[in-house]
Amino acid sequence: MSSDSPRTAAFDAAMAAARDHLAANDVQQALAQLERAHVLGQRDLVRHWQVHALMLRAARMAGDGREQRGQLLRLALVPLGHLFRRLPLGNTGRANVSALAPMPLPPELQRLLDGD
Numbered sequence: 001m002s003s004d005s006p007r008t009a010a011f012d013a014a015m016a017a018a019r020d021h022l023a024a025n026d027v028q029q030a031l032a033q034l035e036r037a038h039v040l041g042q043r044d045l046v047r048h049w050q051v052h053a054l055m056l057r058a059a060r061m062a063g064d065g066r067e068q069r070g071q072l073l074r075l076a077l078v079p080l081g082h083l084f085r086r087l088p089l090g091n092t093g094r095a096n097v098s099a100l101a102p103m104p105l106p107p108e109l110q111r112l113l114d115g116d
Contacts (some may be wrong), residue, residue: 008093009110011047018054027062031094034058038093039109045082051093052078059095071094089113 014037021030034055041047052074059067077099080086090103096102105113 005041005116011037012114014040015050015054015057022054022061025061026111027058030058031055033060035092035094036109039090039105040112042087042091042093045078048082049075049078050089055093061085065094 014033018030018033018037021027021033034051038048038051038055041051047106052071056071056075059071072097076092081099086100088100088102090105090109091097091099092103093100
């Protein structure tokens with residue numbers, strides 16, 4: 001993902017919005033933005049890791065043990081997923097979905113992913 005691509009700009013915007021929502025204790029809106037950021041950033045190891053780290057923080061703020069455990073597992077899987085090229089397209093990155101399951105993409109996100 002080039003640093004000036006529309007996908008990068010959308011990823012950065014989603015991450016900034018997620019941080020703003022967390023600062024306001026609006027965990028659900030933060031997680032919605034993080035799901036978007038996950039889809040956009042999962043092809044890049046560092047961005048992928050950053051999303052899961054922030055998802056873990058959101059899960060801790062919410063006191064959601066299941067999501068915390070899921071995010072810890074995903075943080076461990078991120079390097080392996082990149083090493084073995086097992087990154088399921090469209091996956092939102094949350095603990096309520098399989099870490100290996102591809103998911104349908106909203107048209108807007110599909111356009112951003114196709115643009116790179």
